Amino acid sequence: MINRRNFLTTVALGTASAAVLAACGQPSPAQTGSAENPVTINYTWWGNDDRAERTRKAIALFESKNPDIKVNGNFTDFAGYWQKRATEAAGGGLPDVMQWDLSYLRDYGQRNQLLDLSTVKIDTSAFDKSLLPSGQIRGKTYGIPTSTNAFAVYYDPAKLASLGISEPDGSWTYDEYNAFLTEVGTKSGGALFGSSDYTSVWWMFNIWLRQQNIEAFTEDGKLGFSKDDLKEWWNKVADLRGTPAIISEERITQLLPKSAFGSNATASEVTWDNFMAGYLGDSGAKELKLVPVPSDDPDNLGLFLKPSMLMVASAKTKNKDAAARFIDFMVNDPEVGQIFKTSRGVPASKTQRDGTTFEGTDKLVVDYEKSIEKYLKDAPEPPIVGFGTLEASFKRISADLNFGKLDVNGAADAWFKEAEDLIKQNA
Amino acid sequence: MTTIANPTTSVADTQAPHYNPKSETAGAKRLKSIIFHVVALAVTAVVLYPALWMIASSFKPNAEIGGSNTSLWSSNFSFDNFVTAMEGIGGVSTMTFFTNSLILALGAVVGTILSASVSAYAFARIKFPGRSMFFGMMIATLLLPFHVVIIPQYIIFNQLGLVDTYIPLLVGKFLAADAFFVFLMVQFMRNLPAELDEAARIDGAGHARIFGSIMLPLMKPALISTSIFSFIWSWNDFLGPLLYLNTPEKYPLPLALRLFVDQTQSSDYGAMIAMSVLALLPVLVFFLVFQRYIVEGVSTQGLKG
Numbered sequence: 001m002i003n004r005r006n007f008l009t010t011v012a013l014g015t016a017s018a019a020v021l022a023a024c025g026q027p028s029p030a031q032t033g034s035a036e037n038p039v040t041i042n043y044t045w046w047g048n049d050d051r052a053e054r055t056r057k058a059i060a061l062f063e064s065k066n067p068d069i070k071v072n073g074n075f076t077d078f079a080g081y082w083q084k085r086a087t088e089a090a091g092g093g094l095p096d097v098m099q100w101d102l103s104y105l106r107d108y109g110q111r112n113q114l115l116d117l118s119t120v121k122i123d124t125s126a127f128d129k130s131l132l133p134s135g136q137i138r139g140k141t142y143g144i145p146t147s148t149n150a151f152a153v154y155y156d157p158a159k160l161a162s163l164g165i166s167e168p169d170g171s172w173t174y175d176e177y178n179a180f181l182t183e184v185g186t187k188s189g190g191a192l193f194g195s196s197d198y199t200s201v202w203w204m205f206n207i208w209l210r211q212q213n214i215e216a217f218t219e220d221g222k223l224g225f226s227k228d229d230l231k232e233w234w235n236k237v238a239d240l241r242g243t244p245a246i247i248s249e250e251r252i253t254q255l256l257p258k259s260a261f262g263s264n265a266t267a268s269e270v271t272w273d274n275f276m277a278g279y280l281g282d283s284g285a286k287e288l289k290l291v292p293v294p295s296d297d298p299d300n301l302g303l304f305l306k307p308s309m310l311m312v313a314s315a316k317t318k319n320k321d322a323a324a325r326f327i328d329f330m331v332n333d334p335e336v337g338q339i340f341k342t343s344r345g346v347p348a349s350k351t352q353r354d355g356t357t358f359e360g361t362d363k364l365v366v367d368y369e370k371s372i373e374k375y376l377k378d379a380p381e382p383p384i385v386g387f388g389t390l391e392a393s394f395k396r397i398s399a400d401l402n403f404g405k406l407d408v409n410g411a412a413d414a415w416f417k418e419a420e421d422l423i424k425q426n427a
Numbered sequence: 428m429t430t431i432a433n434p435t436t437s438v439a440d441t442q443a444p445h446y447n448p449k450s451e452t453a454g455a456k457r458l459k460s461i462i463f464h465v466v467a468l469a470v471t472a473v474v475l476y477p478a479l480w481m482i483a484s485s486f487k488p489n490a491e492i493g494g495s496n497t498s499l500w501s502s503n504f505s506f507d508n509f510v511t512a513m514e515g516i517g518g519v520s521t522m523t524f525f526t527n528s529l530i531l532a533l534g535a536v537v538g539t540i541l542s543a544s545v546s547a548y549a550f551a552r553i554k555f556p557g558r559s560m561f562f563g564m565m566i567a568t569l570l571l572p573f574h575v576v577i578i579p580q581y582i583i584f585n586q587l588g589l590v591d592t593y594i595p596l597l598v599g600k601f602l603a604a605d606a607f608f609v610f611l612m613v614q615f616m617r618n619l620p621a622e623l624d625e626a627a628r629i630d631g632a633g634h635a636r637i638f639g640s641i642m643l644p645l646m647k648p649a650l651i652s653t654s655i656f657s658f659i660w661s662w663n664d665f666l667g668p669l670l671y672l673n674t675p676e677k678y679p680l681p682l683a684l685r686l687f688v689d690q691t692q693s694s695d696y697g698a699m700i701a702m703s704v705l706a707l708l709p710v711l712v713f714f715l716v717f718q719r720y721i722v723e724g725v726s727t728q729g730l731k732g
Contacts, residue, residue, distance in 0.1 A: 042673070044673075047686075048516075048686055048687060048688075048694070049516045049517060049686060049695070049698075052516055052517025052518070052675070052686070053517055053518070055517075056518055072673075072674070074673045074674055075517065075675060075686070076669060076682060076685070076686070077685035077686055077688065079685075080665070080682070080685060083666070083669060084669055084670055087577060087578060087581050087670050088581070090578045090581070090582075091578060091581040091582040091585045092582070092585065093581070093585045093590060095673075255493070256493075257493060257688075257694075257696075258493045263493070281489060281490070281695075282489075282490065283490065284488075284490030284491075
């Protein structure tokens with residue numbers, strides 16, 4: 001019935017014709033537009049309804065200021081966004097300008113899919129110098145940050161008040177933070193947990209390493225810390241696991257898709273400061289507050305600004321200048337800041353930040369980033385290829401630790417093995 | 428009952444009556460029937476609970492969905508989620524998403540019915556050179572995982588300039604690329620008696636006439652099940668539209684649904700669930716309308732032969 005030889009021939013023919021077709025798509029010379037005959041660039045982003053509405057306004061503003069360029073906007077959700085980009089990258093059809101996430105920058109940059117933005121005209125004079133390296137790989141600028149976020153401890157003041165616990169001021173050691181979590185758990189009689197296991201959060205671990213001046217990844221993409229560092233980290237809450245200080249993994253799973261903090265099951269949480277709107281929406285809380293992360297060295301909090309998203313251009317774009325002008329507009333224009341407020345994060349460019357008025361929650365996040373300004377150090381380089389997998393396995397293995405399936409030694413061994421395999425694969 | 432010959436049973440008979448299902452009283456029968464229905468209802472409730480949860484949640488405020496809220500009904504009952512869902516996303520109305528989904532789904536049904544039935548007729552009734560080879564190749568495409576062909580297909584459609592049109596999503600349906608349906612119809616047709624075709628041929632009918640007047644009417648059950656599956660698959664397809672459509676005005680419902688839930692910002696679960704409920708309705712209606720014919724088809728098949 002199935003004739004293998006014929007089948008193979010058919011497949012080979014199909015592949016060959018695809019290759020021929022692909023060869024037809026040679027880049028044509030750069031085009032310039034005019035008001036009567038504008039060039040069209042494609043811009044794509046991920047995000048919800050709210051971001052789509054804001055982006056539409058920003059595009060309309062750009063088009064009215066630049067009548068020679070037309071921007072075609074399109075959007076999908078975050079997970080679908082990367083499936084679509086991977087297919088387009090393989091098929092040579094990436095859009096001209098894209099909203100980008102830091103964890104995918106090195107992957108696409110190294111494969112020469114992204115345009116080196118230092119070769120086109122984009123004004124970066126208003127950017128904090130500690131921030132720009134996070135969009136650069138081996139001397140090439142692949143991404144310009146639109147906005148920043150920073151790590152913080154969230155807490156719900158209303159819940160603390162009802163338990164009679166005074167609000168933290170954010171200058172605390174890990175022992176003090178642990179004591180705070182325990183106090184929440186015991187005073188509420190187990191009705192409210194202190195937090196989810198903060199040692200299961202990769203970025204919190206990364207910050208703790210920075211507090212001791214250890215880089216998580218070396219410049220050549222290897223691990224910069226030892227297994228003992230990781231064991232010491234996971235042992236930080238060894239006494240709290242299984243107590244009301246830390247919510248159990250079973251409960252967290254029951255609460256999905258919402259987070260424990262968003263479901264009002266815990267009183268505090270460590271994460272990025274731009275999750276504020278999401279937490280407020282999920283929990284229905286009136287007010288949430290932000291304080292810096294704990295540190296045993298009060299002068300070194302290990303904090304940094306991370307680009308919450310970047311703007312990149314496709315290496316194959318036929319309209320480099322138009323793409324550059326659009327990126328420049330999106331990151332620098334004060335009116336764009338006014339449109340987005342903090343929905344992308346706190347605007348990275350000073351001109352955009354100064355041109356925006358922040359109120360309510362927005363102001364809280366901006367004020368937090370201002371309050372930690374003196375502690376900020378250089379942002380880490382773009383994460384290594386496959387970082388997303390490492391971050392996920394860090395969380396998964398920590399969960400096993402909380403389930404009691406692994407002890408700290410076994411967990412550290414398991415994570416190191418996965419990390420070393422992955423780094424070897426991508427080397 | 429041969430046990431009458433056994434003397435021990437006669438002793439037993441005097442002590443207690445033998446269990447005999449036929450001699451059961453009407454009361455016991457009713458009890459059994461009640462137990463059966465209660466168990467059946469309980470199982471149905473378990474199976475249908477997710478649907479019930481979805482419908483109940485669509486009337487809840489966002490903050491009360493999921494998380495630590497375990498009650499099914501909320502005291503804050505409202506239609507707000509449906510209002511939000513119908514407002515659309517990023518300036519595109521929800522009706523546009525519905526229309527797009529309908530165009531794609533009906534296009535898929537029409538295309539699959541036309542192309543798969545013709546191809547199946549060829550495979551089942553016409554002897555042509557290489558028939559078994561082509562049939563084998565068609566079955567081989569069933570074994571090919573979809574993910575293997577994504578990128579080559581994308582490259583072809585991209586170079587042809589067909590990305591961001593419905594053509595990549597529909598052209599395969601009109602070319603009988605869904606081997607599953609072709610196979611289904613071939614199997615169905617092989618079971619139809621060949622004498623019918625022969626009789627028609629004697630009366631002077633050609634292939635077109637035999638196909639149109641004899642085969643198609645007899646294949647109604649297969650056509651109906653193909654329509655139902657083809658409709659539901661196309662209606663729920665996410666990856667195809669995700670890869671091939673760029674303009675939000677062309678998005679079908681599954682893409683739009685995802686836009687309410689965004690891990691990087693706030694998620695509107697309420698609106699997403701409300702829209703899921705709405706998105707479910709056409710599939711449900713489609714199924715209810717055609718389900719009758721499936722049962723009909725099975726029973727006519729049973730009469731045959």
